[in-house]
Structure formats: structure tokens, C-alpha cells
Amino acid sequence: MDIDAVVKANMQALGENVYPGRGIVIGLSPDARHYAQVYWIMGRSENSRNRIFVAEGDLVRTAPYDESKVEDPSLIIYNCVRSVGRAHVVSNGDQTDTIFDAVQGGGTFEDALFSRTFEPDGPNYTARISGIVDQDDGVHAYKLAIVKSIGNSPEYCVRHFFNYETAIPGVGHCVSTYAADGSPLPCFEGEPYAVELLDDIDAVAQLYWNTLNEDNRISLLVKFIDARTSVAEVRIINKHSAE
Numbered sequence: 001m002d003i004d005a006v007v008k009a010n011m012q013a014l015g016e017n018v019y020p021g022r023g024i025v026i027g028l029s030p031d032a033r034h035y036a037q038v039y040w041i042m043g044r045s046e047n048s049r050n051r052i053f054v055a056e057g058d059l060v061r062t063a064p065y066d067e068s069k070v071e072d073p074s075l076i077i078y079n080c081v082r083s084v085g086r087a088h089v090v091s092n093g094d095q096t097d098t099i100f101d102a103v104q105g106g107g108t109f110e111d112a113l114f115s116r117t118f119e120p121d122g123p124n125y126t127a128r129i130s131g132i133v134d135q136d137d138g139v140h141a142y143k144l145a146i147v148k149s150i151g152n153s154p155e156y157c158v159r160h161f162f163n164y165e166t167a168i169p170g171v172g173h174c175v176s177t178y179a180a181d182g183s184p185l186p187c188f189e190g191e192p193y194a195v196e197l198l199d200d201i202d203a204v205a206q207l208y209w210n211t212l213n214e215d216n217r218i219s220l221l222v223k224f225i226d227a228r229t230s231v232a233e234v235r236i237i238n239k240h241s242a243e
Helices: 003-016 095-104 109-113 201-211
Strands: 023-028 034-042 051-056 059-064 079-084 087-091 128-134 142-150 153-164 171-176 193-196 217-226 232-238
Touching: 003 171, 003 193, 003 201, 023 087, 023 128, 023 142, 034 079, 034 087, 034 128, 034 201, 051 217, 051 232, 059 217, 079 095, 079 217, 087 095, 087 217, 095 109, 095 128, 109 128, 109 142, 109 153, 128 171, 142 171, 153 171, 201 217, 201 232
Parallel strands: none
Antiparallel strands: 023 034, 023 171, 034 217, 051 059, 059 079, 079 087, 087 128, 128 142, 142 153, 171 193, 217 232
8 A cells, every 4th residue: 555545544544533632743744844743632521621732932831721620730731842952842741841851951852751651640541642853863854652551551661662764755653642532541552653744834733623523622733843944833723712
């Protein structure tokens, strides 16, 4: 099967998945001018649904939509996108800051994630998914990682790192926290799968927003990073602001 057919099938499967949870896509625009990072959050509980993305330059954080409804901020309020030099970090939790601090201090993406484990939200024990585009790497176009439990057990942790040495124009690679809806929620399995990217940042935002389940999608961001200069721009869609 050729890459275009794979991408089309994977986008259809993502659209049919009621609850992939939080997701990250990293890849290269078709014209090869921009690396793209896509991050979305979904929610089933009132606490999870009560969120928006807020941009401060090219840093993006989650924030409560209604402060009066916040129950437990520990796993839902965090920086999800940060940059240090020409390294651009995205993750689904406060490990964004762990990676940022490691890279800033001369460490690596992998070093940072070996210091973290999955989220302590039994019975799901949600995976920590993370990615980086480091334009000073010299070897890798981008990296993705997932730190997760095995079989929703708090006793077993496994760490998978996926290093992409050459980006494919028009293709991103996607990892999410969950494979599907369920109780407990089944963890993502396998390697990141190929999905579609476009040349226009707003078109990418609309593509993924329209693909995700309408009932469970909460917020989505797209970050475009200039492949030559590393200058970045961000677009955000928040469900609450659209209502």
C-alpha cells in the first residue's frame, strides 16, 4: 500500500475513533517549508471538558474555562508547547517542562522522559505522550515518545521512543493516549501512524478539528515551525469559545 493510501485510511480511522484521548502529530508540510506540531485534548468528565488552550507567544498552556468548576487541576493544567532555542517541545502533561529543562541544561529528550512515568490516574494510568523538533539535532527531523503502563497496571512501565531521521513532505506521525473508548481506557498500541499535513496552518487546524469526534473534542493547536529559520506561529481552536 502506498503512503497516500495509508494516510487516507489512517485519517478515516481517526475520525471514526470516538475517544483517542489526547493526541500529538509531528511532521512536515507538503512544500517542506514548515515542520508542524498538532496537539489536541478531549474530555469526558466535566473537569476534563472545562479547559481551553491559551497562547503566550509560542508557549501554549491549558487553562480552566470556568474557574468555579475546577475540581483537580493536577493533571489537566500544564504547559503543552514550549521552545528552547531551536528545539520545540510538545506533550500532554507537565513533562513538557521536564523536557524543556533537560534540553536547556544540555540534556536530551530521552533523559527527561526516563525521569517520568505514566500519569497516576488509576484505573487508566494514562500514557505520557511527547514530541520534539530540534533543528540543531543534526540527525533527527523529529522524535515522538510514549511512556505507558502495560495492561493498565501501575506495576509495569514501558517507554517507547520513535526517532524520525527524515521527514516525509505532507506526512505527519500521530500518537495518542488511548486506542479507543472503554473502561478502563485502553492505551495506545504500536508505533505512531502516518497522517495528513497541509501547507496552510489554518487548513491543518480545521482538518484535525473536523476529523475529531465532535462530542469529545475540547481544544486543538497547530504550531508551524519554519524549516529554515525556526520561527514559529500557532493557531488554536477552543470548543468553548466556539459555542
